[in-house]
Amino acid sequence: MxxxxxxxxxxxxxxxxxxxxxxxxxxxxxxxxxxxxxxRIGLDWYLKSVHRVEANAIALTFDDGPDPDTTPRILSILNDAGVTATFFLIGEKAEKYPDLVRQIAREGHGIGNHSFSHRKDIGFFGIDRLREDIGKANRVLELNLGRPVPLFRPPFGVTNPRYAKVLTALGLRSIGWSLRSYDTVIKNEEKLAARLRSKVRGGHIVLLHDSVPATVSVLAPFIVYCKSRQLDFVKLPLS
Ligand SMILES: [Zn+2]
Known part of the structure; x- marks a missing residue:
């Protein structure tokens, strides 16, 4: 204005x-x-988000879980590789699969809030409805983890002034990304793997989805590739 x-x-x-x-x-x-x-969450137009980590590392982030089929397979790959990541969970699914929420935490990964409903029209929610939705996911996660969750990733990367107010009120830090895998769009696993290999650089926060079977297929070789490039893996939050 x-x-x-x-x-x-x-x-x-x-x-x-x-x-x-x-x-x-x-x-x-x-x-x-x-x-x-x-x-474009990367523009920090309405609120400041974290988009990068230190230059010699990358942060793998997985949105939209937990999923009873694919999340355990992702966890197994990460465990075998000795890599920790961060999972931004949908509250509605976390409520349905609480054992998976606890398993993710038990295996040393970071956990963040990705809203309760993840509705397609969440970007149009009024401030009270948005606070209720995000707050409800917070309560579900805290119930299972025994501690508050400090991180939030906006569904679809959409931000607006209402998000800025709600996240401040709930004490949540917004996490963006600097490398979008498009794993929900690219159906061809070879193309997805090639995109990840060609784009990854030190400092990237990588957006993936543990609800996507193709992501399960490309994850292990991608981790091997990153290790060959001497990249460390970090989980969020950083200090
Ligand atoms: Zn999402």
Whole structure:
């Protein structure tokens, strides 16, 4: 809004229809920029998120679990490789599979909140409904872990001013990513593996999904590749 007001002052010299035209253009540009910022968590448009780790390391993060089929297979691969990761769990699934929540924690991985419902329209929730949804996931996770969860990853990477307020109120830190695997989109396992290998660099937070079978298939060789590049694996939160 400040930008719109600033712009209004800027186009002050104009008058009549010309002023209206410039003001309309300004509002359209602002709306497009705000929508773009909402869908690009890396821009930190509405709230600051963590997107990177130290330069010689990567952080594997898994969203949308726990899943009774794929999450145990992911855990087994990580365990065999001696690697820890971070899981951003959906509260509704955590409530259904509490043993998996406890297993993830017991095996030394980080756990974060990924909302309770993960509804497609969560980006349009009002502030009270958003607080209730995220707070409910917090309660489910805390019940199983015996401690509060400090991290949150916005579903679909969408942020807005309401998220900023709710996360502050609930004491949650937003975690983004710097390498998106697109493992929910790329169906071909070879293409997914090639994308991960070609894009990974030290410092990346890698977005994966433990609910996707293709991710299970490519994970072990990807870890071997990262180790061959002398990359360490870290879990979140970092200090
Ligand atoms: Zn998600």
């Amino acid at each position: 400040a930008v719109v007001l600033g712009g209004f002052l800027l186009i002050g010299p104009f008058s009549g229809p010309e002023k209206l035209l410039w003001l309309t253009l300004l509002i359209i540009c602002w709306t497009i920029a705000a929508a773009y910022g909402s869908y």
